[in-house]
Amino acid sequence: MLDKTLAELAQGLATGEFSSVELTQNYLDRISAEDGTLNSFITVTPEQALAQAEAADQRRAAGNVDVFTGLPIAHKDIFCTQGVRTSCGSKMLDNFISPYNATVVEHFNQAGAVSLGKTNMDEFAMGSSNESSFYGPARNPWNTDCVPGGSSGGSAAAIAGGLTPAATGSDTGGSIRQPAALCGITGLKPTYGRVSRYGMIAYASSLDQGGPMARTAEDTAMMLNVMAGFDPKDSTSLDQPVPDYTLKLNDSLKGLKIGLPKEFFSGEIDPQITAQVQNAIREFEALGATVKEVSLPNTHLAIPAYYIIAPAEASSNLSRFDGVRYGYRCEDPVDLEDMYKRSRGEGFGEEVKRRIMVGTYALSEGFYDAYYKKALQIRRLIQQDYVNALSEVDVIMGPTTPHPAFKLGEKNSDPISMYMEDIFTISLNLAGMPGISVPCGFANGLPVGLQLIGNYFAEERLLNAAHQFQQATDWHKQTPGQ
Amino acid sequence: MEWEAVIGLEIHAQLATKSKIFSGASTAFGAEPNTQACAVDLALPGTLPVFNGEALRMAVLFGLAIDAEIGYTSVFDRKNYFYPDLPKGYQTSQLFHPIVGTGYVDITLDDGTIKRVGVTRAHLEEDAGKSLHEEFPNMTGIDLNRAGTPLLEIVSEPDMRSAEEAVAYVKKIHAIVTNLGICDGNMAEGSFRCDCNVSVRYKGEEEFGNRTESKNINSFRFIEKAIKGEIIRQIDILEDGGHITQETRLYDANKDETRPMRSKEEANDYRYFPCPDLLPIVIDDDYVNQVRATLPELPDARKARFIEQYKLSEYDAMVLSAYRDLSHYFETVANTADDAKLAANWVMGELSKLLNQNDTDIKDSPVSAEQLGGLLLRIKDNTITGKIAKQVFEAMWAGEGSADEVIESKGLKQVTDSGAIESMVDDVIAANQPQVDQYVNAEPDKRGKMIGFFMGKVMQASQGKANPGQVQGLLKQKLDALANG
Amino acid sequence: MSLDRTDVEKIAHLARLNIAEQDIQEYAENLSNILDLVDQMQAVDTQDITPMAHPMDAIQRLRLDEVTEGNQRDLLQTVAPAVEAGLFQVPKVIE
Known part of the structure; x- marks a missing residue:
């Protein structure tokens, strides 16, 4: 039952093939057995999970059933969960038992979902390998010497390893799509504002977006049905109707216009990745889509702009971690300044400190125009690239990452080379549009991800295209050898 | 050579909203520490601000009252600095695009001349919490009840030349915000605070001298004293050949002097940037016109009307027009008694005397305007003498009943037999x-x-x-x- | 763009981060590399481009002025490092 999709598990619960308690216990056992190696969870909550499963079974017995009733999932440890440690992968919040639930968590609770626990992540979502986690890196189930990607690496590894059928993630520069690609699962970054950010610990507010991760496009559609929606607690949440994302999954792709940005098929990219992506495009053509080349001429500026905007926002967002009201406080501070500097110096890891410093510098007196304002101007150029391209085509496609999963420690000492792994994902966060990564083959035995990008609020179309691709292929059904 | 002071003021008026500017916690004064600080006010991880529309309405109302430019698109910025009573590590404020642009107020000087003082801008921001330094021996206690209370920071041009002018300006702004009902004006509770920027120069010079900023002064009298003291201090230093250090100073009312603030010694780099958790506030003419339609009569207009309608003297009209509650009280008395002069005398005389003696706000006066009007009617119809009326009024104040009841029960009716x-x-x-x-x-x-x-x-x-x-x-x-x- | 020790120390102070003496050099190098990376932006003429602070040009929604949050002090202070008499405690601040 552990290799089943959410949709299949929902069916099993509905037909009484198994109960939610049995299902949940199976996953908890699997976590106990496997997570010593994968390290995909920071916190497992067996008691709470079984209590939720019990309640779900009772709810089902009473005939009060939601699609999600009794289905187990896991939450990235960036989402606040009441009564459960919410660490954000940081020593700073190692002792933080959240007194409230994120809106996303609240939605899943109301739908009757069972939460298995909190998944591992790069500290404060800053990283592309999961190696910046205070709790040690999660590992890639396809090759445990390799990283699962990041920052939602724990969620991706747990799904690929069969430790949970689905999980929440967050994506600031590729943090859902890149680990999904590296672990051979499906991950969707929705339109900015589609999913509430309330209770999702902020890294870079104008880029962060929560989204679903699962085995299939159909499962991510089911997840997004629960996650999406207007939230009056989030000023950047958009008051737009939420469709049932599963309704158009089976629409034909005949006439779908696909754009291939030439910038996504040149430069530093593994030729095996290019080959697998091109095979996938041919599959779409076979499904009735047409393909043309498009251009996103400012792609090369996305990483520079991102590494100003994200650190600038982060430097301010992370100022609240000061040891006063919650979180880590250093031992025996001699005075206030000592308390601030040691609590933050000891509580944050290297990459987080590095980005806080970059952001602080970029915003400091005399540099604002040259860095921050400039980056916001570049951001508009990048957005206009997408708007222009998407006026010609329905969906943009390309590789999710330039390389498959790399070895643990391989890029750790060189932050810049790590940053470059996000070259194909990062620009989308700047533009705010949705993107999905689906498995489309292997390179050296490691999964390859195909990225589909659509216009604002085009999640339905992306999920439809991804689902049709998965009906025609079985890359998403591959599981790592035990 | 004669010295001249140059004074500019920053006034922080707490807006009288029920809930905070970015959260649903109460803004009521005087609660137990941290009982009115919710997850958003405490800046718990993951929490987000949502802007209170009432704060916007109040800010626009103020802008219209001082004939200012209204910011049709205004933006919240983050002002980044670390302080224990600033939970997010930044204050949400408006630097680049404030809600209210340039405007002005007219103040009346002692010699009766009118002087126009420019208002550079007024912007919305959130208040910080309170640091309590005296409660514990080696620790400071932090109460975040006030954190997130909406403030309108009103920044003047450096147009004032004396402490008296500064006080007249502060009183004018105080009268405007309280008349608009957007601020309770309670200076003792910190609802209306003032930072004074003071510099001196030789009269006739164009250049400004180095200025100091004296922070958070909370009474009209202290503002006058702090500015006067600061002017003298600066002149003394300059005449001794010294140099004025640009710095932030704290006024100590007990010692009647300012001293440098230790916590503000280092030069700050606030790293302002637009708050990514909040979107631009965009309003249109319809919105502004709706607010404009609710603009109440302001003191200047009311004073002119009092002179015209009630034939009051310039002085009486000025006193009685300054505050909405007082003006309303006076008008009710005048209309009930159908005698404005008598009403003015009583409101400014006996009523004010008892209000002052009992430290009572006119809103809480135990004798209502209608009741006082009723008393004046009994003077006018010769039921009682003016002298007896004072006695009746005191009994009314003490809760012994209406004028007629007191006159009856005490047998104070005038003898006309x-x-x-x-x-x-x-x-x-x-x-x-x-x-x-x-x-x-x-x-x-x-x-x-x-x-x-x-x-x-x-x-x-x-x-x-x-x-x-x-x-x-x-x-x-x-x-x-x-x-x- | 190259940062030296003084720059790193100044930034670390602004950000209230304690940086170990022996790590300053490495921070200086890493930060300088990042700034070199982002300096690619300077080659682009952005004179007439309006900065884009948010992905969509949406506008701020207004909340009704209602008190929706009651006293949650006990719950919210369960995670506080030091509390006495309902007040968060920090080392003495001198104003």
């Missing part, structure tokens, strides 16, 4: 023969003044209740009859 008055007059004339003789022997034009003695005696005998006009008439008639033999 001419028989009773005549017998009292006769008694007094009989009992004071030496004074009667003086009256009789005096020159006729001196007699008028001497009648006061007999008036006093009769009124005393009547316990103040005799109708003074009748008494006077009878006395004159009878004494003159004796004199003319």
Whole structure:
């Protein structure tokens, strides 16, 4: 039952093939057995999970059933969960038992979902390998010497390893799509504002977006049905109707216009990745889509702009971690300044400190125009690239990452080379549009991800295209050898 | 060479919203520490701000009241600095695009001339919490109840040249925000605070001198004292050949002096940037016009109306027009009694006296405007004398009932029975023969003044209740009859 | 763009981060590399481009002025490092 999709598990619960308690216990056992190696969870909550499963079974017995009733999932440890440690992968919040639930968590609770626990992540979502986690890196189930990607690496590894059928993630520069690609699962970054950010610990507010991760496009559609929606607690949440994302999954792709940005098929990219992506495009053509080349001429500026905007926002967002009201406080501070500097110096890891410093510098007196304002101007150029391209085509496609999963420690000492792994994902966060990564083959035995990008609020179309691709292929059904 | 002070003020007016600017916690004053600080106010990880529309309305109302430019697109920025009572590590404020742009107010100087003071801008921001330094030996306690209370920071041009002008300006802004009902104006509770930027230069010079900023002064009197002290301090330093350090100073009301603030010693780099958790506030003409339609009458307009409508003197009109509650009270009294002059005298006299003595706000006056008007009617219809009225008023203040009830229960009704008055007059004339003789022997034009003695005696005998006009008439008639033999 | 030790120390102070003496050099190098990376932006003429602070040009929604949060002090202070008499405690601040 552990290799089943959410949709299949929902069916099993509905037909009484198994109960939610049995299902949940199976996953908890699997976590106990496997997570010593994968390290995909920071916190497992067996008691709470079984209590939720019990309640779900009772709810089902009473005939009060939601699609999600009794289905187990896991939450990235960036989402606040009441009564459960919410660490954000940081020593700073190692002792933080959240007194409230994120809106996303609240939605899943109301739908009757069972939460298995909190998944591992790069500290404060800053990283592309999961190696910046205070709790040690999660590992890639396809090759445990390799990283699962990041920052939602724990969620991706747990799904690929069969430790949970689905999980929440967050994506600031590729943090859902890149680990999904590296672990051979499906991950969707929705339109900015589609999913509430309330209770999702902020890294870079104008880029962060929560989204679903699962085995299939159909499962991510089911997840997004629960996650999406207007939230009056989030000023950047958009008051737009939420469709049932599963309704158009089976629409034909005949006439779908696909754009291939030439910038996504040149430069530093593994030729095996290019080959697998091109095979996938041919599959779409076979499904009735047409393909043309498009251009996103400012792609090369996305990483520079991102590494100003994200650190600038982060430097301010992370100022609240000061040891006063919650979180880590250093031992025996001699005075206030000592308390601030040691609590933050000891509580944050290297990459987080590095980005806080970059952001602080970029915003400091005399540099604002040259860095921050400039980056916001570049951001508009990048957005206009997408708007222009998407006026010609329905969906943009390309590789999710330039390389498959790399070895643990391989890029750790060189932050810049790590940053470059996000070259194909990062620009989308700047533009705010949705993107999905689906498995489309292997390179050296490691999964390859195909990225589909659509216009604002085009999640339905992306999920439809991804689902049709998965009906025609079985890359998403591959599981790592035990 | 003569020195000249240059003064600019930053006023922080707490907006009188029920809930905070970015959260649903209460803004009520005086609660137990941290009982009105919710997850958003505490900046718990993951929490986000949502802007209170009432704060916007109040800010726009203020902008319209000072004839200012309104920011149709205004943006919240983050002002980044670390302080324990600043939970997010930044204050959400408006630097680049404030809600209110340039405007002005007119102040009246002592010599009666009008001076225009420019308002550079007014912007919305959130208040910080409170640091309590005295409660614990080695620790500071942080109370975040006030954190997130909406503030309107009103920044003036450096247009003022003396402490008196500065106080007149502060009073004017105070009157405007309280009249608009957007701030309770309570300075003791910190709802209305003032930072004073002061520099001095030789008269006639164009360049500004180095300035100091004295922070958080919370009474009109302290503002005057702090500025005067600071001007003298700066002149003394400069005349000794010294140099004024640009710095932030803290006014100590107990010592009546300012001192440098330790926590502000280092130069700050606030790293302002637009808050990514909040979107631009965009308003249109419809919105502004709707707010404009609710603009109440402001003191200047009201003063002119009082002079015109009620024929008040310039001074009475100024006093009675300054505050909405006071003006409203006065007008109700005047209309009830149908006598503006009498109403003005009583509101500025007896009522103000008792309000001051009891430290009571006019809103909480135990004698309502209608009740006071009722009392004045009894003076006008000769039921009581003006003197007795003061006695009745005190009884009303003490809660003994309406004017009529007090007059009735205390038997204070004026005696107008001419028989009773005549017998009292006769008694007094009989009992004071030496004074009667003086009256009789005096020159006729001196007699008028001497009648006061007999008036006093009769009124005393009547316990103040005799109708003074009748008494006077009878006395004159009878004494003159004796004199003319 | 190259940062030296003084720059790193100044930034670390602004950000209230304690940086170990022996790590300053490495921070200086890493930060300089990042700044070199982002300096690619300077080659682009952005004179007439309006900065884009948010992905969509949406506008701020207004909340009704209602008190929706009651006293949650006990719950919210369960995670506080130091509390006395309902006040968060920090080392003495001198104003």
